Amino acid sequence: MKIEHLISQIKKKKSFLCVGLDTDLDKVPQHLLSEDDPIFSFNKAIIDATCEYCVAYKPNIAFYEAYGLNGWKSLERTMDYLNVEHPDIFTIADAKRGDIGNTSFRYAKAFFETLNFDSITVAPYMGRDSVEPFLEFKDKHTILLALTSNKGAFDFQTLDVEGKQLYKSVLRTSQGYKNAENLMYVIGATKASFLKEVREIVPESFLLVPGVGAQGGNLQEVCKYGMAKNIGLLVNSSRGILYASQGEDFAEKAGLKAKTIQEEMEVELDRLT
Amino acid sequence: MKIEHLISQIKKKKSFLCVGLDTDLDKVPQHLLSEDDPIFSFNKAIIDATCEYCVAYKPNIAFYEAYGLNGWKSLERTMDYLNVEHPDIFTIADAKRGDIGNTSFRYAKAFFETLNFDSITVAPYMGRDSVEPFLEFKDKHTILLALTSNKGAFDFQTLDVEGKQLYKSVLRTSQGYKNAENLMYVIGATKASFLKEVREIVPESFLLVPGVGAQGGNLQEVCKYGMAKNIGLLVNSSRGILYASQGEDFAEKAGLKAKTIQEEMEVELDRLT
Known part of the structure; x- marks a missing residue:
């Protein structure tokens, strides 16, 4: 997806909400567990209930890998469903991959081509030749981990590296990579x-911001400090x-929750214009 | 696998060779491509030809993920074959994973339990709570990226962080993590x-050393500076x-190549005693 298309979707839906599809069979409503593919059934219901209010879906790949082959099948079915039914919605493989060049290229092919994701999250530790293979793909986006929302972020990401914090060094250095226009940041x-x-450092780059809500972040603050001219969030x-509800009304409750967040986002977007 | 068992295998086979199963259908001999599962057929032949000379196998997960569901099936079959036929050989999932706690735990389950690997490579950027979920598993090993062998390693890993290079900070800080005795390092x-x-910094930890041979490292030098009392390499x-040969003799040539490396290793091990 071209970035301009993502921006136009944000303006049209008055939302920059990304729904994380971290589907956990221990939390899925009981009545779905007897189905053939409960992960896909859950995802489909969540997508149907929330697609009006969000512009992106982000399956965290760990949740699918944990179930082996069946998990991968559910992920493929989810991506097929999104690509066919909702081609206007941006998709993020939250995979946090990264390896030496030749190998990163294979991860890029797996997620950008085999599964047809629009973007993937990538870890920066191995540097330029681990990131650039992802950046080569046209209209695909590489979301580099810069500053994560977990406690461990302070182990290394905020260490003082030659006068600035490491995550800033990641932002600055990666902006010099080939095809850096395909970069976004976590x-x-x-x-x-x-x-x-x-x-x-990156006035216009798109930022993927986790940790609003459950992990303590505040939407108004995020917008105040993080919103760019092109929105960029x-x-x-x-x-x-x-998991707004774990009963039979889970999809309905998920939709209501997404709608509430969309409405808060609409207020913030109105401020921009 | 207990670390003592790995050490006893090294002593018995007079080898600390790990064979990386980075199986690439573009490089596999032509005559295998007509088989049902050419990746597994290739891996099985390589394992049969080299198992006498090595103590570990390391599939790089990207090579399997690139082929989608079929790739995962080949990986499962390879791991089943290793676990049943060669339970004394240490297995490494070269996956370079890492995510927030709850999610890292899912990756740990996927590789340590579903696929029954003895160890996994993990990226350190997200810090303590992204690594500790892997360390909880008894007799399973977490191989943290410290200093990698690619050019991009010098983007961040060797930056000066409060007076020492970042990779040293990774070594030192991670030694303070819970269950740090389950750590190894790349x-x-x-x-x-x-x-x-x-x-x-880590006098006795096992080090996984890539980049000997193809990437320019030298075995004698590695042993001179890197070998520990318990071998640790x-x-x-x-x-x-x-890919010692891409003809029908590929397995035989792979075995010969592994044997040559094993013999060089035997010389180095003899120096130790």
């Missing part, structure tokens, strides 16, 4: 003030939507 | 002198063995 929302410093919610 | 062999500095070779 920036956790645990301290929204970080976003201000991020915007000094995708804010993710996973558990808060998926 | 240390590229592009500059063997790095290994000396690594041994000052697994040296990987992938392409040099797998």
